[in-house]
Amino acid sequence: MAETDTPHDRQVHVDRNLALELVRVTEAAGLAASRWMGRGDKNAADGAAVEAMRRAFDTVAISGTVVIGEGEMDEAPMLYIGEKVGLYAKAGGGPEVDIAVDPLEGTTITAKGGPNAMACVALAQKGGFLHAPDIYMDKIAVGPGLPDGVVDLDASVEENLRNLARAKGRSVTDLVVCLLDRDRHKEIVKRCRAAGARIMMIPDGDVSGVVAVSQIDTGVDIYLGSGGAPEGVLAAAALRCIGGQMQGRLIFENEDQVLRAKEMGITDPQRVYSMTDMARGDVMFAATGVTTGPMLRGVRDFGKGAITHSIVMRSKSGTVRYVEGHHNFALKPAAFAG
Numbered sequence: 001m002a003e004t005d006t007p008h009d010r011q012v013h014v015d016r017n018l019a020l021e022l023v024r025v026t027e028a029a030g031l032a033a034s035r036w037m038g039r040g041d042k043n044a045a046d047g048a049a050v051e052a053m054r055r056a057f058d059t060v061a062i063s064g065t066v067v068i069g070e071g072e073m074d075e076a077p078m079l080y081i082g083e084k085v086g087l088y089a090k091a092g093g094g095p096e097v098d099i100a101v102d103p104l105e106g107t108t109i110t111a112k113g114g115p116n117a118m119a120c121v122a123l124a125q126k127g128g129f130l131h132a133p134d135i136y137m138d139k140i141a142v143g144p145g146l147p148d149g150v151v152d153l154d155a156s157v158e159e160n161l162r163n164l165a166r167a168k169g170r171s172v173t174d175l176v177v178c179l180l181d182r183d184r185h186k187e188i189v190k191r192c193r194a195a196g197a198r199i200m201m202i203p204d205g206d207v208s209g210v211v212a213v214s215q216i217d218t219g220v221d222i223y224l225g226s227g228g229a230p231e232g233v234l235a236a237a238a239l240r241c242i243g244g245q246m247q248g249r250l251i252f253e254n255e256d257q258v259l260r261a262k263e264m265g266i267t268d269p270q271r272v273y274s275m276t277d278m279a280r281g282d283v284m285f286a287a288t289g290v291t292t293g294p295m296l297r298g299v300r301d302f303g304k305g306a307i308t309h310s311i312v313m314r315s316k317s318g319t320v321r322y323v324e325g326h327h328n329f330a331l332k333p334a335a336f337a338g
């Protein structure tokens with residue numbers, strides 16, 4: 001795009017389906033991270049994913065700003081909050097978009113060779129994402145086709161389960177609740193079980209945990225509990241595309257976190273964010289499996305190359321695409337070095 005393009009022109013150009021370009025970014029991160037699968041070094045796995053993702057962004061025809069990233073500029077060498085990424089980042093021009101990244105969602109999973117690690121990216125028009133600080137967020141999510149507000153973060157666990165069961169025409173004993181296997185969730189687990197619901201605990205990776213509510217074959221009816229706030233925004237972006245409902249509320253552990261959030265534009269620490277508050281407008285989401293989970297297959301390395309499995313989706317059209325990439329290391333070795 002010419003440098004003389006007006007902001008209006010740039011907005012119009014966002015209309016292209018950039019999601020299809022994003023998948024190359026998650027593929028690169030997924031491939032790089034997969035080289036560290038089971039090697040017991042989560043930082044190396046994360047570092048490889050970050051570097052590959054950062055490099056791949058240079059080929060995407062956007063002028064992007066990272067709003068959910070790897071940390072502040074002084075804590076992260078790449079993909080830090082505020083970093084400009086994309087082919088047009090330095091030269092100017094191109095659609096101006098905000099970017100949310102989690103180059104490796106499930107660093108510990110990858111280090112242990114466990115299931116369900118993936119590389120994720122979401123894209124929105126400027127101002128489309130909640131600028132969530134790196135603290136915890138309370139989350140609740142259910143799948144599509146249910147009445148608005150069927151579950152609520154302010155309602156009790158029992159009430160949410162009852163309302164959800166009624167809306168689904170089922171009984172609470174039919175429901176499956178997904179949550180992270182953490183001590184802090186003991187009370188929720190106890191109350192869900194006492195109400196008769198079944199529990200599916202995941203060791204890590206609550207982006208895919210939340211997305212599981214929208215996928216019929218996972219058997220998950222509701223996601224509950226706390227996890228990373230940045231992951232909450234990515235999950236909201238994915239649910240905006242695939243359908244479902246989600247709410248999130250930031251959990252502040254000290255005054256510093258409240259101040260930090262204020263600097264990021266969060267004035268009401270108690271606010272319950274809807275899915276659309278967290279990811280507004282035309283949102284695109286892409287993820288590539290690093291290790292196999294219910295949504296995506298992991299990277300399959302066959303020596304001279306590898307096969308990746310990715311999901312690409314866009315809220316505007318509601319189209320969900322699964323992309324299988326066959327990568328030839330002889331032709332593109334640098335992108336896959338890990």
Ligand SMILES: O=P(O)(O)OC[C@H]1O[C@](O)(COP(=O)(O)O)[C@@H](O)[C@@H]1O
Pocket residue numbers: 104105106107108109180182203204205206207226227228229231
């Ligand atoms: O492990 P904690 O502190 O409960 O944090 C939960 C967060 O960690 C994860 O399970 C994995 O995060 P990493 O990819 O950074 O390892 C997220 O999916 C989740 O939001």
